[in-house]
Amino acid sequence: MNRFNKRTAVRIAVVSMLLAAVTSPIAWFVAHKNAEESTVSLAMEESRRLLHLHHFDTMELSGPDAGEHASKAANALAGGLFDIAEIYNQDGEKFAMAMTEEGRAVEAQLPAHARPNYASASFESLKLRDKRxxxxxFVPLKEGPGSEPAQIAGYxxxxxxxxxWQREQMFERALSTAMMVGLASLLCGAAIYPVVVHLSADNERKAHEILDSHISMMEALGRAIAKRDSDTGAHNFRxxxxxxxxxxRFGLQGKSMQSLIVGSFLHDIGKISIPDAILLKPGTLDPKESEIMHTHVTQGEDIVDGIGWLDDAKAVVAxxxxxxxxSGYPRKLSGDAIPLAARIFAVADVFDALCSRRPYKEPMNFEAAMSILEADTGSHFDPGVMACFRPIAREIFDSLAKCSEDDARRMLEERVRFHFGI
Incomplete structure (x- = not known):
């Protein structure tokens, strides 16, 4: 499993566990409340069935036999669905009361309430002092359907x-529901993981293909510049x-390093616009020709400006x-006003020019090349960049001493693939 897959697996697992941790208690609470409300609904419905005047013909909440009828109804309910059953007339006066042993044990702990006067059924859930x-x-008793609208006959x-055992059953059902929700969250995470990995791998593959094509285009442009300048192209690679x-050595990475690589490879892209008579002139350029040659910098800026990934080359090109x-050109920038990538490139460019064989000169040895760079440190070159270059200069010189164009290409390609993540 690669680093991305591990990171993805960990993140999905964490999110799934957090989701389970959040949803499971909610599911437990909802299931518990549903079980509680189901129990209450059953009790309410049964009390209505027994007490509704339309179904309980022997019961009257007014008249001389009202108390007797209410007592019969209370006794019918107490010991079945209820441990305490109380019946009131329409004025809120208690007519009858019946209770079980369990009801007697809790009666004293019940909070007192005002005389009944409500139009709809309701309930309350209470934890008593003894943990019961x-x-x-609370159910209003209404007249039968013959009376429109139905009148409150009692309570x-x-x-x-x-x-x-009921508490345990309700708890177990709620716990089971919570566990199912938690398990579903984890299973969803497990199901999502391969999909995310597949999509990510596909996106990464496409990104690499695009990046590979960009690098191939960069190389093609570099070769075109080299051919235009009567060079083999090895200089761009080196x-x-x-x-x-x-x-x-300087600690660049990511986007900064990628910009340095692309800019270094395409630094002379503006020479494409310079006339052959000036670009290929074997002798020294006159002032007018030098002025035209210097325009390759701004021409290069125009070429790379706004072309997506080529825009990264702008700092070095410009x-x-x-x-x-x-004392340089075209803007006569100095010190830190010069982009760091351009300051790094300046050292690399001059060192390679001094150490390479050209049609008009032989390559310098390491000591001669370094003496020139040291002499120009603080005038041409950034002292900080030179401080990073010195410790690796000899190694670089030895690596390039007998390096062919193909060797230089392979060396650069290895660093490109590392820094571009291919």
Missing amino acids: WILRV FEGVRVVSA VAWIATRIGE AHHEKWDG
Whole structure:
């Protein structure tokens, strides 16, 4: 499993566990409340069935036999669904009361309430001082359907002590529901993981294909520049590799390193616009020709500006001829005003030019090349960049001493693939 897959698995697992931790208690609470309300609903419905005047013909809540009828109804309910059953007339006066032993044990702990006067059924759930759990229901008793609208004929109030086995059953059902929800969250995470990994791998593959094509295009442009300048193209590979090594020593990474590599490889892209008579002239350029040659910097800026990934090359393309003391061109920038990538490239470019064989010169040895760079440190070159370059200069020189163009290409490609994540 690669690093991304491990990181993805950990993140999905954490999210799934957090989701389970949040939803399971909610599911437990909802299931518990549903079980409680189901118990209350059953009790209310049964009390209505027994007490509704339309179904309980012998019961009258007014007249001389009202008390006797109410007592019969209370006794019918107490010991079945309820532990305490109370019946009131329409004025809220208690007509009858019946209770079980369990009801007597909890009666004194029940909170007092005002005389009944409500139009709809309700209930309350209470935990008593002795830790018992009770459900208390309030049901208005209405006249039968012959009376429109139905009139309140009385009130029924019942207390049910929830037994230990009922509490355990409700708890187990709620716990089971919570566990199912938690398990579902974890299973969803497990199901999502391969989908995320597959999509990510597909996106990564496509991104690599695009990046690979960009790098191939960068190489093609570099070769076009080299051919235009009567070069083999090895200089672009070598100088970009040297700049990369200095950038690594400097601590560059990510986007900064990628910009350095692309800019170093395409630093002279603006030379495409310079006339052959000037670009390929074997002798020294006159002032007018030099002025035209210097325009390759701004021409290069125009080429890379706004072209997506080529825009990363702009810092080097625009400032690779600037000097630390401000005597360069085209903007005469100095010091830290020159982009760091351009300051790094300047050292790499001159070092490679001094150490390479050209049609008009032989390569310099390491000591001669370094003496020139040291002499120009503080004027042409950034002292900080030179401080990073010195410790690796000999290694770089030895690596490039007998390096062919293909060797230089392979060396650069290895660093490109590392820093571009291919």
